[in-house]
Amino acid sequence: MLEVRGLRKCYTTGRHPTAALDRVDLTVEKGSFATVLGPSGSGKTTLLRCIAGFERADAGTIRLAGRDLDSPSISSVRPYDRDIGVVPQEGALFPHLSVARNVAFGIADRPRARRRERVEQLLELVGLQGLGDRRPHQLSGGQQQRVALARALAPEPRLILLDEPFSALDAQLRVELREEVRGLLRSLGTTALLVTHDQAEAMTLADHLVVMRGGRVVAAGDPRQVYDEPVDAEMGRFLGEAVVVRGTLAGSGDTVTVDCVLGRLAVAAETGADRLPGRTDCDVLVRPEQLRVQRLDGPVEAPPWSPGRTGSASAPAATSTAGATASVVAQSFYGHDALVRVRLDDGTQLAVRVPGSVRFGVGDRVRVQVDTPVWTYAGSASTAT
């Protein structure tokens, strides 16, 4: 198990010290796959470098499997004594060594025959059997990353750190390789910590998700929970498609509601509970999957090229008067589902997730409704987009 407590690291560039890490806490259970998600510059690489021992933290402790690697009371354990494997962003394969020798680098102390056996085994594991004699520059980007992974796994480290290992690859390969890597690490039972700026990557891979911003951990936990219950509106938008609208809170206790351009909505949870008495304005976070959209009654101004199919499955006619009216601006298909972009009559733009079989034409008049409780935030810095 990896435990990081109160980690702090400052860089001084020019005059101003910038805190790359600011009291970072992190726990990764043995055998689990944790991801750290954060925008570029949020301190992810610095965090990994401190854990790997390449960089000495200014304060805080790092503890792996019950052993202090870095703490105020000891002198920092050297990288080569940490038992931590690293897969850097660009692979950093040793260019002068063959693939096999790269993989064998960390197990040089084993007998020759065992070493060769282990290298074969690892190359097969990452799907590169037979390529042991190649030089790194004769491999594709994806293959290089596989070798880097095999090399890091060879000495059977307690923990493996991956710094945006897929970001240099094209989209298709990225998705394939990350599934593969996770399957592999899970089957080996390796504890892994991966950092990335790609929210889809972070969400799909993680057993445990940590979100960083400006050197701080702003959320941590089960990825589903972190996504469903964002700690603030900005994070809600960072974690997935969402829109933030202004609202006014009403009621109290169990029956809090919020009035906004989408009508009167039920409130799931209200953060910033310490709102001032009488202060009722707030931000309302609405995700595409919380919205329902119905075609309005009346003549449909469907353009000739629109499929114009009607029926219960495609675009149910509006039956209630709750919600708000809007016009369809665009629709993008993702196969299994689709995002419909609508503009409310007050100008607010929203995205609504609908099944892929539902079609709208541009300009269709629709009614938009929220059908699950929403999260509201006291902060009023962010404005509707």
Added chain:
Amino acid sequence: MRRLTRPGSVAAWLAVAVAVASLVPLIYLFLSGTSLSDIRAQFDYPSTSAAVVQTLVLTALIGGVTTVLGVGAAVVVTRTTVPAPRLLTVLFTVPLAVPGFVSAYATYSAELVFAPQSSVVTSLVGAAVVMSLTLYPYVFLPCLIALRGVDPALEEVVSGLRPGRFSAFRTVSLPALRPALGAGLLIVTLHVLAEYGAMVQLGRSTLTTKIMAEMLDYGDYQSARSLSLLLAGFSVLVLMSTRWLSGRSVIAEVARGGSRPPRRSTLGSWRWPVLLVALVVPLLAVGPTVLMTVRGLLTAQGTMTASWSQVGAALSNTVGYALAAALVATLCALPVSWWVTRHPKPLSHLTERAVWLAHAIPSAILALALVFLATRLVPSLYKTPAVLVAGYVILFLPLAVANQRVGLQSARRSYDEVASSLGARPARTFARVTLPLAAPGLAAGAILVALDASKELTTTLMLLPFNSSTLSSKLWATTNGESLDFTAAAPYAALLVLLGILPVYLLVRGTLAATTSAPASVETGRLDGGGPRKPAGASLDGEPRRLALTTHQ
């Protein structure tokens, strides 16, 4: 809370020690009791001002001509479809094999023999051109490496962003060229400031020839020291201005190691004329030497036989001293170059600059200082090979440092880090990762030291052990003969040139290999290699530009 820092300081201590040791001659210069008024007094002689002016004019002229020749040659070889670019690269580098004073003497003799009335060679411009032709490879080679190293992908990105025929060259290649040009011009200029033999042959009176005359002809060491301080001042100026030229080019770091060969502009039917013009440069540079040497060897057939044993002794001495200097310089340079590449900070940069500063004082002063120190401190060492080798090492240490830096930079720090995460202790990391990757740079440094030591004249003349001789000292002795037609010099010149050919060949081969089959494509993520930790020396100012060139889909 304060935390312990890593004790990676052994290298640091060694580096500082090396820097201090190489500064000893300069320190001697200052401690030997020379005052500002002594320097001012030198200007009472009109010849001093004339020498200063002459030095400055020659430096500027030669700097300009070598830039044109060196950059032009590098562009032709790397960026055009000129025929036989590899052969041309070799030919452009060949002048390095000919010591400046040999080339000057041969050119002067050739003029005496074939066009006695013209006296072009000994005119100011003529002398500048002759010197430039021997020195431009110092600009050519770094520019060649820089231009080959620029990733064509980067150029393509730029030409896509900013259409225009030369914008890619201007925004990508030129910034990459700047540090190379800076390094090359630094070497050229320091050579000009310190040159003695060639200047004498070309009839130029510079600060260095004045200093040597004061010492050798008049025995006036006080004047020599005063003039030396003045010269050292010029050298410091040069150091500072080339540092400005090198700039902090992040693109150069980022652009290192293209995986594809660079794009060349098509010359079409101009290929052959361009080749011919290009060939004129090395021909002019080494032609006179080759011509006069061959001529001398042929005419001297009958008279020379007796001295072949002398020639052999001079040859073996030269090789021995040069190899010793290369070995010692490589070992001394290692801590300096390692420290400055792995821990770029003010103190390590200062150490590196100190090494250059020692190089920047003319070799005459260095030799004088070593004589002085040896006679005072360890008289038994005076006029032994040890002092001569020490002189060579101090003089040529920067060549080793500069080339080792290039090598160590290609052995990027992230490799060290990965190695240590794989359980390798520093010694193993160094032996298995850093050293193999840096080896071409280390070898290039050693070769250049050996080459320059075998050609060095001034230091050799002053520190040569009793009853010993080298090729250059023997050759120089012939310039005092009554016949200046190069006949007596020919055997030594032939050997010096032959000796120089091998290192030049190795150097070119190493340069070509290092820049074509570089471990380049590994660095596919080089445009955003995980935050600001670029190879040593990159600065954070480059961050926005780097990000702008990155595509995160």
